[in-house]
Amino acid sequence: MAEGEKLIPINIEDEMKSAYIDYSMSVIVSRALPDVRDGLKPVHRRVLYGMHELGVRSSSSHKKSARIVGEVLGKYHPHGDTSVYDTMVRMAQEWSLRYMLIDGQGNFGSIDGDSPAAMRYTEARMRKIADEMLADIDKDTVDHQLNFDDSLEEPTVLPTKIPNLLVNGASGIAVGMATNMPPHNLSEVVDGTIAYIDNNDIEIDELIQHIKAPDFPTGGIIYGYDGVKEAFHTGRGKVVMRAKATFEEIQGRECIIVTEIPYQVNKAEMIKKTADLVNDKKIDGISTIRDESDRKGMRIVYVLKRDAIPNIVLNTLFKYTALQSSFSVNNIALVNGRPQLLNLKEIIHHFVEHRHQVVVRRTKFELKKAEDRAHILEGLIIASDNIDEVIEIIKASSNVEDARNNLIERFKLTEVQAKAIVEMRLRQLTGLEQDKLREEYDDLIKTIEDLKDILAKKERRMEIIKDELREVKDKYGDPRRSEINYAGGDLSIEDMIPDEQVVITISHAGYIKRTPLSEYKTQNRGGVGQKASSTRNEDFLEHLFVSTNHQYMLFFTQKGKCFWMRVYEIPEGSRTSKGRAIQNLINIEQDDKVKAFICTRDLKDEDYVNSHCVIMATKKGTVKKTSLEQYSRPRQNGIIAINIREDDELLEAKLTTGTSQILLGLKSGKAIRFEESKTRPMGRNAAGVRGITLANEDDEVIGMVSVNNFEDDILVVSENGYGKRSNIDDYRITNRGGKGVKTISITEKTGNLVAIKNVSDSDDLMIINKSGIAIRMSVEDLRVMGRATQGVKLINLKDKDSIAAVAKVMKDEDAVDDSELRNIEVQSEDGTALDTDKGESEK
Secondary structure, eight states, X not given: OOTTOOOOOOOHHHHHHHHHHHHHHHHIIIIISOBTTTOXXXXXXXXXXXXXXXXXXXXXXXXXXXXXXXXXXXXXXXXXXXXXXXXXXXXXXXXXXXXXXXXXXXOOOOTTOOOOOOTTTOEEEEOHHHHHHHTTGGXXXXXXXXXXXXXXXXXXXXOOSSOHHHHHOEEEEOSSOEEEEOXXXXXXXXXXXXXXXXXXXXXXXXXXXXXXXXXXXXXXXXXXXXXHHHHHHHSEEEEEEEXXXXXXXXXXEEEEEEEEOOTTOOHHHHHHHHHHHHHTTSSOSXXXXXXXXXXXXXXXXXXXXXXXXXXXXXXXXXXXSTTEEEEEEEOEEEETTEEEEOOHHHHHHHHHHHHHHHHHHHHHHHHHHHHHHHHHHHHHHHHHHTHHHHXXXXXXXXXXXXXXXXXXXXXXXXXXXXXXXXXXXXXXXXXXXXXXXXXXXXXXXXXXXXXXXXXXXXXXXXXXXXXXXXXXXXXXXXXXXSEEEGGGSSSOGGGTSOOOEEEEEEETTSEEEEEXXXXXXXXXXXXXXXXXXXXXXXXXXXXXXXXXXXXXXXXXXXXXXXXXXXXXXXXXXXTTOOOEEGGGTSOOOTTOOEEEEEEESOTTOHHHHHHOEXXXXXXXXXXXXXXXXXXXXXXXXXXESSOOOTTOOXXXXXXXXXXXXXXXXXXXXXXXXXXXXXXXXXXXXXXXXXXXXXXXXXXXXXXXXEEOOTTOEEEEEETXXXXXXXXXXXXXXXXXXSOOEESSOOOTTTOSEEEEEEEOTTOEEEEEETTSOEEEEEGGGSOBOOTTSOOEEOSXXXXXXXXXXXXXXOSXXXXXXXXXXXXXXXHHTTTTTTOSSSSXXXX
């Protein structure tokens, strides 16, 4: 041991505790957590301040990144150069920061995880928005502290005009705690901050009206709102993010196109992992994945196999890949040097307090400067008023010091004023210059009064903060990038989507769309009509509903499942677009098919759902009535509507009020009419009761009619083209389960029955042959005849062709005018959406 040294025995446990606490506090306060006021960690603050001091501002030219890193390392941040350069790079990446603070030139990496070029190759400068974060830093607006070697001073916080913590978010892992704050939209944050300034007691739910949700730089969709709400209220929550995906048909193949991915997802890694899952057969239905992203934007193409259903594949991708990921919000920031969990209102409160402090300090600085200048001007004005005497005093003085003292003595001036007079230039003796002095002095006096008024009144200071925020919004505000899908959560979307009337059209081939009713109403009555829809070859509009956005669509499949969709979730299309295939919108099995549609009012309205029923019929003659209430709790993969036996399938489903009559038609030419009340309501899992007895094993039900309007006629059509229209009263009411009465004489010439519909003179029929030919005819051309007759030949069939299906369509598909829709609206006001009288939902 060297001379003069001594050993001090200490307890290792105590030393470890104190050393670790010191280390953890250092990490928490000086490295990993952002300050609530400017939203920056020390390294970010030092980079921006270093660039500011170096003069690399938005108005200057770019400088080598290595030069900037060297400046920051040497003066403020004595750590590895990588930490500084990585920080700088992140602030220049558009996929990392919602509002970039640095303008980079060169290779700054990519969303695929590529590394940036070395700092000797890249260049950078500050962006205009970063200038706003350092505005007024030279006006004593913030405290400074000594740097690591006590040779320079650095700011403890920036006097930012930007609410940066909310706008750009932050993430960091400290010791024993971490922070993960999402970015938000600047325009929304400014609106929310102004709302808080106007009312300090504002509730968080009111703030949410302005700041709706996080807004990620990579866009995407925020799926569900509960996590967002929780994060705003408590400072913690889980925000589910989804990629933005659309379906396209490319070279005859259905493709999923992804144009935006969740925040902080590495695109290349995501594609590689998806490819591995496809190869391992964990994801079915994808044949190839292509990354077609370029400088214009992102485009990932998932080419599907021919038998794949896009909607199911997309949901599988959401489930197994990073196309859906979550952002765990944890709003921990430093408040007065201590870590604190903050909700939305608290973050805004601390920012406003900081801005208030900055405005007060700036105003005091400007006031002192103005008062000092006014003091000097007072002296100069005295001198110019007595210029001859002043000159004489100066000339008579032996040196400058003497002259100053003599002036102070003669005119009762201060040291500062006397110095200014002695240093006065001769040109200031001109009349014009003297006028300028007085003018400047008068202006300064007004400024001083104004600044003192600002310091005296808090309202004025708050108004200044609001004006500066509005200016920031005008300069840098932009639209949201991340969409919000409220329907993904339990939040009521009614407040978010206008409940306007829409027309829902479904084509024979199963293409669906909704169109605002106003689009159909642009023509005057008596116009020539408008083209209603462009459908595929041999396709036509079969169903038309008038509904509102908040209503519900129920889809029933032949396997007896019911799928549920809000009307606003149906893709919107113009009057002439063909719409989207229904199987792409719901998770229907590949070998299943949608057979019936029902449009209903609010399924959360207890009176409504308890007073309406769904009545179903299967091919084997079973009927089942279930209260609509049973369908008010949907599931993603559908719910069981009826228990279908193996050799059976669901044929029809209608919405009724419990007072209608049911008509079932058989292939063998029989029909039965019975009161709906004869069928008791059953649970969803029940199989139903017998509605009609089949004539033999090969017989089957071909259609069901729910009769409410007894002025309608019943139309039946046989497969060889015979058909007839009979009065509904020809079918006597019997008990359900019987064999029925003859509805058409079935012979070899007529063939089996294929359709039964209720019709009126205002309907058209579309008859589709097995050969693919579709023929349209008007119902009013068919005369009403007796029930037991053979009917008349409706169409002539060639060779062995026969009728495949009969559909009732709008009177003129190419002339859907407002009067026709107005008529439909009247009928749909009771919420049964035309599923009663005017023949099912098709009218």
